[in-house]
Amino acid sequence: QKEVEQDPGPLSVPEGAIVSLNCTYSNSAFQYFMWYRQYSRKGPELLMYTYSSGNKEDGRFTAQVDKSSKYISLFIRDSQPSDSATYLCAMSTNAGGTSYGKLTFGQGTILTVHP
Amino acid sequence: DTGVSQNPRHKITKRGQNVTFRCDPISEHNRLYWYRQTLGQGPEFLTYFQNEAQLEKSRLLSDRFSAERPKGSFSTLEIQRTEQGDSAMYLCASSSHREGYGYTFGSGTRLTVV
Numbered sequence: 001q002k003e004v005e006q007d008p009g010p011l012s013v014p015e016g017a018i019v020s021l022n023c024t025y026s027n028s029a030f031q032y033f034m035w036y037r038q039y040s041r042k043g044p045e046l047l048m049y050t051y052s053s054g055n056k057e058d059g060r061f062t063a064q065v066d067k068s069s070k071y072i073s074l075f076i077r078d079s080q081p082s083d084s085a086t087y088l089c090a091m092s093t094n095a096g097g098t099s100y101g102k103l104t105f106g107q108g109t110i111l112t113v114h115p
Numbered sequence: 116d117t118g119v120s121q122n123p124r125h126k127i128t129k130r131g132q133n134v135t136f137r138c139d140p141i142s143e144h145n146r147l148y149w150y151r152q153t154l155g156q157g158p159e160f161l162t163y164f165q166n167e168a169q170l171e172k173s174r175l176l177s178d179r180f181s182a183e184r185p186k187g188s189f190s191t192l193e194i195q196r197t198e199q200g201d202s203a204m205y206l207c208a209s210s211s212h213r214e215g216y217g218y219t220f221g222s223g224t225r226l227t228v229v
Contacts, residue, residue, distance in 0.1 A: 004157075006157070008155065041222070041223075041225075042223075043119070043220030043221050043222050043223050044158065044206075044218075044220050046217055049217065088158075090157070102148075102160050102163065102171070103150075103160065104160070105157030105158050105159070106157050107155065107156050108155070108156070108157050
């Protein structure tokens with residue numbers, strides 16, 4: 001069993017829809033949770049970062065973490081065709097400071113937003 | 116600074132040949148990471164440098180793989196005696212100690228072993 005599981009999709013939605021992306025994990029030591037977006041033939045870029053349980057909002061994006069259920073989500077409101085990409089969840093047991101924050105990624109969800 | 120630069124962008128090689136990739140991190144970043152990503156999968160950690168010191172290597176990094184970061188600047192990843200299973204995207208990322216989680220990734224080097 002992988003440490004981080006992510007539904008690969010693909011997910012296809014109409015423009016303006018609300019998108020929900022999810023990951024589950026098994027390692028209770030994970031404390032830092034990230035969502036990356038990866039366009040075709042590009043490296044991942046950081047979208048959202050959260051620590052511990054709770055919600056974090058940034059524009060059209062909301063990240064949720066439920067550590068008791070070992071479950072994280074990313075919601076995209078008013079989705080746009082430019083949001084079409086692969087979305088990767090990533091987790092770390094530490095964020096830097098005294099250590100280096102090695103990331104464990106999910107396998108990615110391919111999202112297509114059609115006009 | 117234009118971000119993390121990786122060269123070449125694409126490499127096609129015959130099985131058994133050696134290949135070397137280069138990564139130039141963001142200049143003020145002291146941490147450098149290599150990840151490997153195969154089709155339909157998320158990136159997998161390979162190795163990590165803090166300045167010039169290689170502090171961790173994944174079990175994924177067999178003896179045919181070697182990485183260096185001389186003088187704590189650019190890094191190279193060499194694969195000797197390539198195998199078809201080495202075909203993947205090799206991603207480099209860098210960060211500073213203040214943003215350990217906030218990696219900046221390069222666009223990767225796509226390796227195809229034929």
